[in-house]
Amino acid sequence: MTHQNTMPTRRRLMKDRRDFLNTCALGAAALVAPTRLMAAGSTDAHPSRKLSKAGFEALMNANFRCLSGRGEAQRLTLTEVRDGPQSPGLEQFGLLLRGTDDLAANPLTPALYRLYHPETGAMLVHLTPSDSVAGSYTAQFGLMA
Numbered sequence: 001m002t003h004q005n006t007m008p009t010r011r012r013l014m015k016d017r018r019d020f021l022n023t024c025a026l027g028a029a030a031l032v033a034p035t036r037l038m039a040a041g042s043t044d045a046h047p048s049r050k051l052s053k054a055g056f057e058a059l060m061n062a063n064f065r066c067l068s069g070r071g072e073a074q075r076l077t078l079t080e081v082r083d084g085p086q087s088p089g090l091e092q093f094g095l096l097l098r099g100t101d102d103l104a105a106n107p108l109t110p111a112l113y114r115l116y117h118p119e120t121g122a123m124l125v126h127l128t129p130s131d132s133v134a135g136s137y138t139a140q141f142g143l144m145a
Contacts (some may be wrong), residue, residue, distance in 0.1 A: 029070050041100045051120060051143065053093040059119060064097065066127070067114040074108070076115070076137065084140065091145045097127070098136045108137060115139070 059078055066074045076097035084092030099108070108126040130136040 017123070049143070051123065053081055053091055053141075055120070056093070056095060059117060062117060062119075065116045066097075066108070067112070067116070068108070069113075074103055079133075079136065084142070089145050091141070091143045093141050095125075095139045096130060096133060096136050097139065098133070104135055107135075 023092050050121060056078065060081070062078050064076045064078060066076045067072070076099055079098045080096035082094040082096065084094055086092070107129060110126055111126070112124050113127050114122055115127075116122045125139040127137040127139055130138050
C-alpha cells in the first residue's frame, strides 16, 4: 500500500479518535455537572449501582427514558455496549441505543440529553446519531477505573 492510499484512512481514523475523545470529554463534563440538573426523577436509583461497562451490559435491551432540552420524553433501547480504546486507569466504552419509530420522523440532534433508567438513575449524556446503525444513537464514556 502506498503512502498516498493510507492518508484518507489515517485522516478518517484520526477524525474518529478525535470524535470519540470529544464525546468522552462532554460526558465527563456531564458527570461533574451540578446534581440539581440531574436529580429530578432519579431518587429511586439503585444506590450501589455504579456506572460502568459491566453495569450497562447488565441492562442490555433495557429501555431508557431520554428527555430533550424541551422536556419531551423519548424511549431508547440499549442494544450494544462497545469497547473503547484501552488506557490505564480509564474505562472507555460506548453505548448504542435504538430509537423508536417516532424518532425517525424527528430524530435527536447531537447534544446533551438526560437519560434515565431505574437502575442507573438520571445522567447527562451526549448522544449523537449512529453512522453505522440507522435510527440509533451513540454515547461514549470515559470513566476513571
